[in-house]
Every structure is written in structure tokens, then in C-alpha cells.
Amino acid sequence: xxxxxxxxxxxxxxxxxxxxxxxxxxxxxxxxxxxxxxxxxxxxxxxxxxxxxxxxxxxxxxxxxxxxxxxxxxxxxxxxxxxxxxxxxxxxxxxxxxxxxxxxxxxxxxxxxxxxxxxxxxxxxxxxxxxxxxxxxxxxxxxxxxxxxxxxxxxxxxxxxxxxxxxxxxxxxxxxxxxxxxxxxxxxxxxxxxxxxxxxxxxxxxxxxxxxxxxxxxxxxxxxxxxxxxxxxxxxxxxxxxxxxxxxxxxxxxxxxxxxxxxxxxxxxxxxxxxxxxxxxxxxxxxxxxxxxxxxxxxxxxxxxxxxxxxxxxxxxxxxxxxxxxxxxxxxxxxxxxxxxxxxxxxxxxxxxxxxxxxxxxxxxxxxxxxxxxxxxxxxxxxxxxxxxxxxxxxxxxxxxxxxxxxxxxx
Amino acid sequence: xxxxxxxxxxxxxxxxxxxxxxxxxxxxxxxxxxxxxxxxxxxxxxxxxxxxxxxxxxxxxxxxxxxxxxxxxxxxxxxxxxxxxxxxxxxxxxxxxxxxxxxxxxxxxxxxxx
Numbered sequence: 001x002x003x004x005x006x007x008x009x010x011x012x013x014x015x016x017x018x019x020x021x022x023x024x025x026x027x028x029x030x031x032x033x034x035x036x037x038x039x040x041x042x043x044x045x046x047x048x049x050x051x052x053x054x055x056x057x058x059x060x061x062x063x064x065x066x067x068x069x070x071x072x073x074x075x076x077x078x079x080x081x082x083x084x085x086x087x088x089x090x091x092x093x094x095x096x097x098x099x100x101x102x103x104x105x106x107x108x109x110x111x112x113x114x115x116x117x118x119x120x121x122x123x124x125x126x127x128x129x130x131x132x133x134x135x136x137x138x139x140x141x142x143x144x145x146x147x148x149x150x151x152x153x154x155x156x157x158x159x160x161x162x163x164x165x166x167x168x169x170x171x172x173x174x175x176x177x178x179x180x181x182x183x184x185x186x187x188x189x190x191x192x193x194x195x196x197x198x199x200x201x202x203x204x205x206x207x208x209x210x211x212x213x214x215x216x217x218x219x220x221x222x223x224x225x226x227x228x229x230x231x232x233x234x235x236x237x238x239x240x241x242x243x244x245x246x247x248x249x250x251x252x253x254x255x256x257x258x259x260x261x262x263x264x265x266x267x268x269x270x271x272x273x274x275x276x277x278x279x280x281x282x283x284x285x286x287x288x289x290x291x292x293x294x295x296x297x298x299x300x301x302x303x304x305x306x307x308x309x310x311x312x313x314x315x316x317x318x319x320x321x322x323x324x325x326x327x328x329x330x331x332x333x334x335x336x337x338x339x340x341x342x343x344x345x346x347x348x349x350x351x352x353x354x355x356x357x358x359x360x361x362x363x364x365x366x367x368x369x370x371x372x373x374x375x376x377x378x379x380x381x382x383x384x385x386x387x388x389x390x391x392x393x394x395x396x397x398x399x400x401x402x403x404x405x406x407x408x409x410x411x
Numbered sequence: 412x413x414x415x416x417x418x419x420x421x422x423x424x425x426x427x428x429x430x431x432x433x434x435x436x437x438x439x440x441x442x443x444x445x446x447x448x449x450x451x452x453x454x455x456x457x458x459x460x461x462x463x464x465x466x467x468x469x470x471x472x473x474x475x476x477x478x479x480x481x482x483x484x485x486x487x488x489x490x491x492x493x494x495x496x497x498x499x500x501x502x503x504x505x506x507x508x509x510x511x512x513x514x515x516x517x518x519x520x521x522x523x524x525x
Binding site (some may be wrong): 318319321322323325326329333334337338341353356357358 | 443444446447448450451452453455458
């Protein structure tokens with residue numbers, strides 16, 4: 001790898017380590033200073049390596065430089081304190097040599113603690129994801145803006161406010177206590193899942209598949225699995241769920257970046273290794289007493305990796321959706337459940353239930369009814385597809401519905 | 412939308428009326444589908460199963476081992492739902508699969524306290 005390429009790669013992985021360790025050492029309220037030091041270090045690296053070439057141990061070089069910059073900062077701070085408040089510094093103990101612990105254990109611990117600090121319930125989920133991308137994944141502001149279909153100004157403001165809020169809440173870089181960790185972990189997992197979903201099926205047209213976001217989410221989840229305190233069943237379930245979804249990445253979008261429907265995908269492109277890995281994590285998740293939404297979604301996702309239609313597949317999917325809707329209702333889950341119901345009990349039974357759903361504002365609702373009525377009452381099917389089109393935003397969803405309507409009209 | 416409780420009663424006492432494991436599995440499936448129907452409408456609030464052991468205390472302070480031994484219908488469990496009216500709630504309750512068993516019943520009551 002040539003020098004200009006290796007720096008972005010290193011930036012991603014080493015940035016969060018340096019920021020986490022420095023923030024832990026100086027305190028979370030000094031987060032911006034820690035980020036500045038990390039950024040300056042990379043700037044120095046770009047300048048220095050461009051001229052002198054890459055050092056033997058790039059990561060070590062970065063840490064050394066970051067540590068020196070941190071020392072300089074601390075010494076300037078101490079000097080400032082002495083000038084402004086000499087009494088305080090005279091009564092203070094002999095100035096300790098400022099040092100930053102860059103041992104592998106501390107690097108690991110600091111990052112984990114930073115994850116909990118960032119995924120804090122006092123800031124909005126979008127802010128949590130934004131900060132995670134910035135600090136934990138080393139994303140630039142522009143990249144984050146692009147991921148959220150937003151502007152640099154909005155993202156900067158959002159991150160700034162979030163950091164301010166965390167300072168106000170006096171959030172520390174430390175592991176939550178045993179009683180709190182369950183609740184806080186929920187927030188962390190929700191953030192990771194939000195990040196994954198943004199990459200998997202972005203809200204914006206044309207719903208680009210942003211694999212990098214999905215992989216970052218999986219990497220963060222993997223990080224939790226590597227730590228004993230956070231290697232919980234629900235974390236394994238989330239990991240399984242993401243592996244199953246990711247197994248279809250290569251089949252999910254064509255070269256132009258357009259989405260391909262599940263039914264139309266080339267199953268030869270489905271990644272069986274990821275499916276196996278998902279299966280492994282699913283087995284690890286099958287411990288403990290609590291059934292979480294991640295367990296259920298992982299179960300559903302597992303069955304979706306089995307391409308062949310079987311009654312068992314759909315019975316299981318229906319069963320999982322029944323449970324999921326009790327824990328956590330969502331319109332999409334209700335629609336998907338009804339689709340599974342049709343596979344198990346037949347379309348007429350599903351139509352009866354569909355008409356009770358109360359989702360008349362969703363274009364997906366009419367698309368589902370169109371699907372259910374096809375073959376049962378084609379006139380009703382076409383009518384519903386037309387209603388769906390009237391409500392659909394332009395793009396992939398619209399084209400899919402148009403195609404189905406055309407097929408019906410032709411027959 | 413108001414909240415309603417659906418109490419499900421069935422005969423837990425008469426030995427030869429107890430379901431076999433296969434029957435039980437089949438009932439559970441029907442039950443889960445019924446609850447799933449309700450949850451898909453975003454009307455499910457909560458539910459609990461009840462142990463078949465219990466106690467009954469009467470006004471003369473006599474304590475016997477429950478479930479209610481003198482009536483052949485004991486409360487099997489309950490769910491709470493949201494519904495637009497008592498009629499709506501009753502319509503939902505009427506689909507409970509235990510009603511396929513002779514003598515079983517469901518009771519629907521509006522929840523009035525917070």
C-alpha cells in the first residue's frame with residue numbers, strides 16, 4: 001500500500017483508539033482536545049511520511065507522536081495553572097510526569113467505555129450514531145453528512161450540541177455499573193442497529209446499499225463480543241442478524257446500484273460463510289432467560305437465508321413475528337407478519353387480517369393487499385396496486401409496483 | 412382507544428378433559444396466532460399466564476387449594492388489549508381458540524383504573 005492510501009485506513013482504526021485513550025486520561029469533557037490531538041497527529045503523519053516515507057511501525061509512530069502532543073498539552077496546562085493560580089499548584093503534590101497509558105488493555109477498555117459514553121440516552125439516536133461514526137469509526141464530517149443525506153453544517157451542529165449535552169450530564173468514560181449495564185447496552189445496541197439499517201436500506205433514494213456502514217456496525221458489535229462484560233446473548237443475536245442480512249449483499253444490488261428484490265436474487269451470490277457465521281452467533285445467543293427483539297429478528301433473518309419455500313420456514317417466521325409484535329409493534333413488522341400468515345394459512349385468511357391492520361397511510365399496505373388479492377380477486381389486486389402507486393415515492397418501490405400491475409393487466 | 416382485559420376460563424380440574432401434549436401444542440399454536448393477530452393491529456398491551464396451582468379464600472375465611480374447585484372453570488390466563496369499544500373488544504375476544512373447547516369461556520372487562 002502506498003503512503004496516501006494507508007493513511008485513510010489507519011485513520012479509521014487508530015483514530016478512535018487515540019481519542020478514546022486520551023479522553024479517558026484527560027476526562028470526557030476534554031473530548032474535543034483529544035480529537036484535535038488525534039487530528040494533528042494524522043496531519044503530522046501525512047506531512048512527515050510524504051517526505052520521509054512510511055515508518056516501520058506506523059501505528060507505533062502515531063501513538064508516540066500523539067503521546068508527545070498530549071504531554072506538551074498537559075505541560076502547557078500546568079504552566080498556565082501555575083501562572084494563574086500559584087497557590088493551588090504550590091500546595092499540590094510534585095507534578096507527576098504526564099503520561100498516557102497506551103497498553104493494549106487500556107486501548108481496548110477505553111474504546112469500550114467510549115462506546116458507552118457516546119451511546120448515552122441523554123442525546124438523540126441520530127446524535128449517537130453521528131458521534132459513533134465520527135469517534136468510533138473515524139468517519140469524516142462529509143461522509144457522515146452523506147450517510148444522513150444532510151449537510152456538513154447540520155452534522156457539525158448536531159455533534160457539537162451532543163458533546164455539549166454529554167458535558168452537561170457529566171458523562172464519564174467508564175463502564176456502567178452492573179445494574180446499569182443492561183439498560184445502557186440497550187442504547188448501544190440500538191445505535192449499532194440504526195447504523196446497520198442506514199447502510200442496508202437507506203432512507204434516501206435510490207436506497208443505496210452502503211456496505212461500509214453495515215461493516216462498521218458489525219465491527220462495533222464484534223468489539224462488544226470480545227469483551228466479557230458485554231458478551232451477552234442479545235449482542236450475539238444482533239451479530240447473527242447482521243451476518244444473515246449481510247450474506248445477501250452481493251445479490252442485493254446490481255452494478256448500477258439498483259436494489260434487486262429477494263425473489264429475483266441470484267442465490268448463487270448469497271454468501272454461505274456469512275450464513276454459517278450467523279448460525280454460530282445465533283447458537284451463542286440461545287442462552288440466558290430473555291428473548292429480545294434481536295433474537296426474534298435473527299430468527300426471521302435466518303429463515304430468510306433459506307431460499308426454498310417450505311411450510312416450516314413460514315410457520316417459524318410467522319411465529320417469530322407474532323412474538324416480535326408483542327414486544328415491539330411496528331407497521332412494517334405487521335405487514336411482514338401478514339405476508340407470512342398468507343404463506344401458512346392461505347391468502348383469503350390473510351386478507352381478513354390485513355384489512356384490520358389500520359395502515360391506510362402506508363403505500364406498502366396497498367402493495368401487500370395487491371399481492372394478497374393476486375390470484376384471489378385480480379380486480380381488487382389491481383385496484384390496490386393503483387392505490388399503492390398513488391402513494392409511492394418515485395424510485396425502486398414505484399418501479400416494483402408498476403411491474404406487478406403491468407403483469408396483472410397483461411394476464 | 413381504551414384498555415380491556417380478556418379473562419380466559421377453562422376446566423383445569425376434570426382429569427379426562429386435560430389436553431394431551433399434542434393437543435396442547437396445537438392449542439398453543441392457535442393461541443399464539445390469535446395473539447399475533449391482535450398484536451399486528453397494534454392492540455396488544457400485555458398478558459400473563461397463570462400457574463395451575465393457587466388458593467381460594469372465601470368470605471367465611473375458608474381457605475382451600477385452588478384453582479376454584481367448586482366451579483369447573485378456572486382462569487387460565489389473561490391478556491390486556493386496546494380496543495375502540497366494548498363491542499370491538501368482545502369481537503376480538505370471541506376469536507380466542509379456547510372457545511373451541513366445550514364449556515370454556517372468555518370474559519371481557521374494561522379497565523377503568525390507571
